[in-house]
Amino acid sequence: MLDATSSYKIMDRHIPVDDRTGRRIVPDTHSRADRLATTRYGNRPTMKDVAARAGVGLKTVSRVVNGEPGVTPETEHRVREAIEALGFRRNDSARVLRKGRTASIGLVLEDLADPFYGPLSRAVEEVARANGALLINGSSAEDPEREQELVLALCARRVDGLVVIPAGDDHRYLEPELKAGVATVFVDRPAGRIDADVVLSDNFGGARDAVAHLIAHGHRRIGFIGDMPRIHTAAERLRGYRAAMEDAGIEVADAWTSLGVTDPVRVRGAAEGMLAGPSPVTAIFTGNNRVTVTVVRVLAEHTRRVALVGFDDIELADLLQPGVTVVAQDAATLGRTAAERLFRQLDGTLLTPERIELPTRLITRGSGELPPAD
Amino acid sequence: MLDATSSYKIMDRHIPVDDRTGRRIVPDTHSRADRLATTRYGNRPTMKDVAARAGVGLKTVSRVVNGEPGVTPETEHRVREAIEALGFRRNDSARVLRKGRTASIGLVLEDLADPFYGPLSRAVEEVARANGALLINGSSAEDPEREQELVLALCARRVDGLVVIPAGDDHRYLEPELKAGVATVFVDRPAGRIDADVVLSDNFGGARDAVAHLIAHGHRRIGFIGDMPRIHTAAERLRGYRAAMEDAGIEVADAWTSLGVTDPVRVRGAAEGMLAGPSPVTAIFTGNNRVTVTVVRVLAEHTRRVALVGFDDIELADLLQPGVTVVAQDAATLGRTAAERLFRQLDGTLLTPERIELPTRLITRGSGELPPAD
DNA sequence: CCCGCTTCTGACAACGTTGTCCAGGCTCTA
DNA sequence: TAGAGCCTGGACAACGTTGTCAGAAGCGGG
Missing domain, CATH: 3.40.50.2300 (Response regulator)
Structure with a gap:
């Protein structure tokens, strides 16, 4: 279903390709920089390209990009110029692969269009942002299968954590993921047949x-x-x-x-x-x-x-x-509480699953105070 | 700001680590499978681990996982058993790196909690889903800087496309991204100082x-x-x-x-x-x-x-x-139209930026038909 | 019985990044 | 001036996956 290959055609940017190797063919100018400049992602420059242009090593570029120490101001300047000139932007996919953390969390809810979930997801987003993470969002449309499909797609992306408003009542399919360390908090409704954090209203x-x-x-x-x-x-x-x-x-x-x-x-x-x-x-x-x-x-x-x-x-x-x-x-508090627990799971301060129940509030406005009219 | 390293501590799962190399230390059972089983992501199994357990080559596992032809039913069965036993799930981060497409699109809007944007983002999500892509969501809070920060973070993740409800009025910072092939559609408000697709209401x-x-x-x-x-x-x-x-x-x-x-x-x-x-x-x-x-x-x-x-x-x-x-x-149509154009950009059928204006509808309910009361 | 063909499998490189480690050049001190 | 120590920079491997290619095994025909 959610599969990168079958989804949409890769746009061919009219670059000649070697039939045997599938590599891009570039006019050979015998310059290292020029050869290196040929990569993928619509020919985005990589650190290698920046390095070639700045005349430094690959790792030095990495150091500049990540603000690591050990680079002279002069070298740093050259690197920054090359970055600017090429329009380089670090490829976080590769970074994620190397570091093992994606700095993104998944939110699966029932329907983004439901006004109840707007403030909730906004609150989750705020907490994610405060923790330097991005939010990947999906609607289950109250369909347990779709919920599972979404959750597993998010796990395949290796989101660091999941906030789930469950549609189904059996979440054993999440067991391997939990064991593998995917932080998970259920909101609004408890998880089925597994032991997990849950935040709900009373x-x-x-x-x-x-x-x-x-x-x-x-x-x-x-x-x-x-x-x-x-x-x-x-x-x-x-x-x-x-x-x-x-x-x-x-x-x-x-x-x-x-x-x-x-x-x-x-x-x-x-x-x-x-x-x-x-x-x-x-x-x-x-x-x-x-x-x-x-x-x-x-x-x-x-x-x-x-x-x-x-x-x-x-x-x-x-x-x-x-x-x-x-x-x-209070939908926002529901979301905020859940997200905060998620990040506490991630930094290791939260160890055993709990069930948190938030109070509700009766707001009297007239319709509930009408006397019986028989 | 949005940086994976500084965000939250990596949870140590109590696995002894070699001080010099930082590699996990595992009791050496002299079995290949056991040594291979030690990886990252909270020790998630990889294709290598599955291969070792099934006694087949790495590529064969890849073939099974991706439904490629050329695997005997008997081999496939062994591989599937190993996958099941280990709780293996393909790492899409690595896949993305290899394939160059993330099958995800970014949506930057003003405020997820605003009821106007609920149906809009739901519509974008539906189209994304139909095209096999996930949706990454962010709120700019009407702050141009935050919009830029978000958009660039999404580009670093190498989203295939962006749907942006702009907060700022200067989007030249997107030029390198557009040139690099990031499909982009603006919604609700036009882009500033660049030539891009835009879908708005009249x-x-x-x-x-x-x-x-x-x-x-x-x-x-x-x-x-x-x-x-x-x-x-x-x-x-x-x-x-x-x-x-x-x-x-x-x-x-x-x-x-x-x-x-x-x-x-x-x-x-x-x-x-x-x-x-x-x-x-x-x-x-x-x-x-x-x-x-x-x-x-x-x-x-x-x-x-x-x-x-x-x-x-x-x-x-x-x-x-x-x-x-x-x-x-019609917020939903706005979102749907924008997302559809995005994917048409991605499959290459849409080439020149256009401005699309959707009609509005006057709904009379009484308050607008009151006569003047001087 | 051998050759050539097909079918299945696996070794290997590559994607773009970061961690490790070492080399070379410099400064400082004895 | 030699040796120790520090600073800077770069070569290399690794992350987990997929594409390429070649080898092995099986099989039929001459």
Whole structure:
């Protein structure tokens, strides 16, 4: 799948090639510099070329480029001139091969376009930058196979570490990589069947608080619309919902919960269903931001006022009528914490995997404080 | 800055090291396989190790790994067993060095956390994936120096191509890279002082339409709040605003335009300023999504109804009272178009730089259709 | 039985960089 | 002025992979 050879044609830059050896043929000027100047990467100059032009040894160029001591100012000047003249830039691929560290980390998430992941990946990027690393990014689209494919492609690139928001629930395929020293932190959902660092929100507690909040405002018939329970966060939020109901001694009717429903059309259907019938719900707890947005739309079309608390904050939630009460999780902190743990694994100060749970915050804006309207 | 050596310590995995040579010391079992098994990357097995274990030559392993023909099923089976047993994974860094292509592209944008860039980078990622490439991501934070630093770091990694949303206005530093064959496409804003592919929205036309829309609804005193005119999009939108006003024969008062203002506090101040005074504006045209959001908040606090059209769509804009009329640009198409052109550059079918302008779309939702309230 | 052909395999060099180590020239001191 | 020690510079190998090429083994036909 992710394979360099088959991907796209190598652009031939119209340089004659020796049929037998495949080497580039260059007019032989009998000058060492000229012969050396013929390399690949679209004929990028190498240290060898710079050395030839500056009339110094290869290693001396390396020393200048890397700011190592032991080069006279005069020599350094000549080298710098040659670098400038040729437009040389060090090839980090080769450097990586030699040094064994790529100074890059991989981030696999569900969907870059989801507003929840924007701040998260930005936070990871900031930490990476502070540690001199670049960020390689990929979306799994909630597909376990694609997740694995991406993760392994990143491992083949020899990223130093991985931040993974898992789509699947079995990560044993990562065992050889972990053993080989690839630092790994899972975020938002725990890893499956392996022992690894994980940073998550208190999904259970947040959901329980949200539903308890609705109960405290007098609701008894409370609906829940969430994602597939296969997804850890969804399962935890469902568990929180159930716990709060049970704490209040309320028996949950089957018609009140709708699981595995996220696309707008089906969410709409689920919401309509709960609001119809002989004993409709008077409040809805929505399991993530996408569901919340759709339910807000549905409720806006209804005359009866139905209370709503959503998991995840949404932009402009305070400007709606009524404002949308939410359980907010801090995506940026999630990402920052995970990335920081990653680099602590890398510098060796972090040894045993831990599970870190970050608190959520209930933000009341009106929709969650509406009384039941029977 | 982005330097592999200084970034973080290499984790010592408690393997004794020869002080003189720095090589790992391994109990000498006099077995070739055992000696070969000692490599780097946290002691990852290499093809050499696999070869030794399978009792075949190095190249045969390479053939199996890459699915090249000319290996008997029996040999292949032995090799695959060895790969499995050792947890071998091909080192793409070495592969890249040998092949000269990294099958990765770089994306430099302003801020991953900005909702406008989420869909854009997702679209770029999709195209990259379809072409077998990975995506390396970085945020410039609207800082030209940081943009350059990032771009050059990506070039040092030898990404095959770059998609850049420029922060600066001088990209001559890219000339050696372009000459060396790094495919490059600029998005959202054109490159400065170099000739390169660029994909942008019709900022001028969109802004003119937006303001003309307000004028058509009877407004004459129309304010504009936008970003620094140093930023191309901001300048174009300002130009569109001016053009629409001029077309209608309206002279723009100094107090009506506010430039270089994006942080919420100052936007709020600018908006309040326009709405106060002897002849306040009756409508505001906001230059980007962040400004729009703040102005929506400000207007929500005012009793007098002020018309509003914003550049960029915002989520839930239809649910506000009134719905927010916007000029929407299609971030995903922007990204997809740019990435597709990038790969067409790479396969050699695209030769001369072009400027592509994508149309914008005026979405009327209420706020832009309010009549003037003097 | 030998020759030539095909099929499979492996030795070797190369990609561009960095780490090691040694040579040569210099300075400084006795 | 000779010897020790330091500084600078360069030759060389190695990182893990792939491309080239040639050798070995198997096989059929003359």
